[in-house]
Amino acid sequence: MNTMKNLSVNRDATWHLDQPYNARHLLIAIFFFVLLAVTGSRMEVPRMLQETAQGLGYAVGLYEESSVATGVKRIAESIWPLRISEEIEVSRIENFDRNNLPWLSHLEIIESRTPHLNTETLKLEDTVESKEMLVKPVGYLAHVLFKMMETLEMALWGTILAVLLSIPLACFAAANYAPNRFIYNLARSTISLFRAIPELVSALFLVLAFGFGPIAGFLALGIHSAGFLGKFYAEDIENADRGPQEALQSIGAGKIKTLWYGVLPQVLPQYIAYTLYILDRNIRMATVIGIVGAGGIGLELKGRFDMFNFDHVGTILVIIFLTVIILDQFSARLRSRLM
Amino acid sequence: MLRFDSVYKRFPDGTEALRNISLHVPKGQFCVVLGPSGAGKSTLLRMLNGLSQPTEGSVYLAGELISEQSVQRLRRKVATVHQQFNLTPRMSVALNVLSGALPQVTHLRAGLCLFPSSLREKACHLLDEVGLTPEHVSRRVSELSGGQQQRVGIARAFMMDPAVLLADEPVASLDPRISRGILELLHRQSRNHDTTVLCSLHQPELAREFGDRIIAVNHGRLVFDGTPEQLTDKVCEELYHGALNREHGMSETAPSASESELELAAA
Numbered sequence: 295m296n297t298m299k300n301l302s303v304n305r306d307a308t309w310h311l312d313q314p315y316n317a318r319h320l321l322i323a324i325f326f327f328v329l330l331a332v333t334g335s336r337m338e339v340p341r342m343l344q345e346t347a348q349g350l351g352y353a354v355g356l357y358e359e360s361s362v363a364t365g366v367k368r369i370a371e372s373i374w375p376l377r378i379s380e381e382i383e384v385s386r387i388e389n390f391d392r393n394n395l396p397w398l399s400h401l402e403i404i405e406s407r408t409p410h411l412n413t414e415t416l417k418l419e420d421t422v423e424s425k426e427m428l429v430k431p432v433g434y435l436a437h438v439l440f441k442m443m444e445t446l447e448m449a450l451w452g453t454i455l456a457v458l459l460s461i462p463l464a465c466f467a468a469a470n471y472a473p474n475r476f477i478y479n480l481a482r483s484t485i486s487l488f489r490a491i492p493e494l495v496s497a498l499f500l501v502l503a504f505g506f507g508p509i510a511g512f513l514a515l516g517i518h519s520a521g522f523l524g525k526f527y528a529e530d531i532e533n534a535d536r537g538p539q540e541a542l543q544s545i546g547a548g549k550i551k552t553l554w555y556g557v558l559p560q561v562l563p564q565y566i567a568y569t570l571y572i573l574d575r576n577i578r579m580a581t582v583i584g585i586v587g588a589g590g591i592g593l594e595l596k597g598r599f600d601m602f603n604f605d606h607v608g609t610i611l612v613i614i615f616l617t618v619i620i621l622d623q624f625s626a627r628l629r630s631r632l633m
Numbered sequence: 634m635l636r637f638d639s640v641y642k643r644f645p646d647g648t649e650a651l652r653n654i655s656l657h658v659p660k661g662q663f664c665v666v667l668g669p670s671g672a673g674k675s676t677l678l679r680m681l682n683g684l685s686q687p688t689e690g691s692v693y694l695a696g697e698l699i700s701e702q703s704v705q706r707l708r709r710k711v712a713t714v715h716q717q718f719n720l721t722p723r724m725s726v727a728l729n730v731l732s733g734a735l736p737q738v739t740h741l742r743a744g745l746c747l748f749p750s751s752l753r754e755k756a757c758h759l760l761d762e763v764g765l766t767p768e769h770v771s772r773r774v775s776e777l778s779g780g781q782q783q784r785v786g787i788a789r790a791f792m793m794d795p796a797v798l799l800a801d802e803p804v805a806s807l808d809p810r811i812s813r814g815i816l817e818l819l820h821r822q823s824r825n826h827d828t829t830v831l832c833s834l835h836q837p838e839l840a841r842e843f844g845d846r847i848i849a850v851n852h853g854r855l856v857f858d859g860t861p862e863q864l865t866d867k868v869c870e871e872l873y874h875g876a877l878n879r880e881h882g883m884s885e886t887a888p889s890a891s892e893s894e895l896e897l898a899a900a
């Protein structure tokens with residue numbers, strides 16, 4: 295009896311359960327609805343929906359015409375078949391050695407007929423022009439793969455640069471290892487600045503400084519991703535278990551040795567995971583960064599796109615797509631093994 | 634060897650962890666610190682390795698004041714066996730023990746993990762003394778049992794031939810047999826190396842058995858200081874009973890009568 299009494303001390307309390315929503319929630323909902331309506335109309339969402347619907351209608355035969363569908367069709371037709379081979383006019387090759395053709399290539403005579411008006415007979419006549427061409431059956435594919443290789447190297451060096459930059463930055467940007475307040479703030483703001491500059495923008499300027507090519511590309515990638523790695527590394531240093539660090543500190547081991555023996559072993563698996571993620575991201579970014587002239591496959595893509603060589607563009611896109619898929623598989627496997 | 638001069642420690646949140654501690658521990662003594670949980674034992678020990686600074690008063694080590702300038706140098710004479718072991722997880726037993734000698738090696742050697750062979754031999758010797766076997770050496774410490782980890786911690790503490798050893802509850806959470814083994818080890822090690830030991834414990838029986846001298850703290854005050862014989866069962870009961878009172882918020886401010894009695898008993 296006594297215990298019962300103790301358990302129900304609050305017998306006189308008045309209970310009531312609120313509804314889950316109130317006027318405030320309604321106001322918030324209206325605000326978001328208005329926001330969506332305004333931004334949606336600015337983004338031309340209705341036109342997008344209408345034209346997409348038209349395109350789909352055209353595909354199943356409901357509509358006579360659709361600008362979207364014709365656009366897609368034209369691109370698809372010009373992309374297919376993909377460009378695999380490469381043909382070069384022999385007369386344009388310097389120091390051409392007929393007896394020593396490059397690997398996997400052969401010569402072909404290609405005749406081209408151009409109709410033109412004979413001024414005497416006033417009839418259309420065909421003039422036959424024959425060119426000797428050097429044909430490399432997988433020449434273009436090899437070229438794209440080579441460019442892809444360069445892209446991967448750019449990503450690799452971008453990541454190496456990022457790691458090298460971010461390790462010292464992270465040590466200074468970790469509150470418990472920064473030598474003083476000023477250096478701490480300096481390191482923090484450098485990291486934020488690095489992160490705030492998009493690769494495509496810094497690459498534009500770096501191309502001006504270093505010229506077209508991979509240098510601008512990997513510098514831009516490295517600087518931007520150092521912003522991420524520095525932040526991640528610093529946070530891990532700050533959150534590492536203090537115990538081992540105190541143990542080393544209490545015998546007077548000094549900051550550097552404490553970091554090396556008390557922190558690094560704790561955070562290493564995380565560091566590897568972050569770095570792999572950044573490498574993965576840099577590879578995807580490296581494929582497009584060439585568009586501003588910073589080397590790699592993007593440069594080739596941009597050039598072919600500007601010349602309307604959509605079959606070449608198709609090959610490039612397929613190679614990018616396959617590379618990203620393969621790397622995804624690879625890094626997922628690597629990560630699961632390291633964890 | 635160790636001297637506390639009316640030391641106070643107040644944490645920023647207002648907790649008074651140490652109040653007016655004055656204490657002198659001569660060289661080579663094995664001094665046990667008793668006291669209920671939260672009494673201030675860890676705080677007391679952390680004054681000596683510079684992990685915590687007194688708010689008031691001063692602490693001397695080998696006759697030298699522990700200050701911001703001297704702490705880095707004085708620390709090399711002090712080794713600590715930490716309450717939570719404080720070993721680096723994911724690092725091998727070998728490196729954990731060797732890391733106890735880090736102040737002695739150059740940055741280059743430390744960075745490459747290339748310890749001089751004299752240190753490596755010493756580490757093997759110490760690991761053998763604390764009763765670990767060669768197959769433990771390459772394991773990660775997280776793959777050892779609690780008792781084995783504690784022994785790694787002890788081996789690490791002796792890497793620098795410390796003049797002072799601080800052992801913070803070296804046998805908490807260990808079974809009675811291993812507890813005894815570890816304390817015997819500490820006792821023997823300190824005898825062999827002529828080390829001054831300050832060791833906090835929760836078991837009065839063990840304190841009586843191993844201590845040359847026993848002190849007790851409660852609410853951050855020194856409430857007992859005497860020989861093992863002077864630590865009678867009655868004194869122990871009062872010591873831990875005081876803690877019970879405090880847990881229930883009954884003697885939050887003024888020191889209770891039992892404490893003054895304790896001090897009388899010690900005198």
Ligand SMILES: Nc1ncnc2c1ncn2[C@@H]1O[C@H](COP(=O)(O)OP(=O)(O)OP(=O)(O)O)[C@@H](O)[C@H]1O
Pocket residue numbers: 644645646648649650668669670671672673674675676677716
């Ligand atoms: N960093 C801190 N900030 C605030 N209060 C603290 C801090 N460290 C310890 N304390 C407080 O100081 C008092 C003494 O703590 P201490 O760790 O010295 O106790 P202890 O005697 O070692 O206890 P245990 O036997 O449980 O290890 C406790 O009340 C604790 O809550």
Ligand SMILES: [Mg+2]
Pocket residue numbers: 674675676716801802
């Ligand atoms: Mg403690």
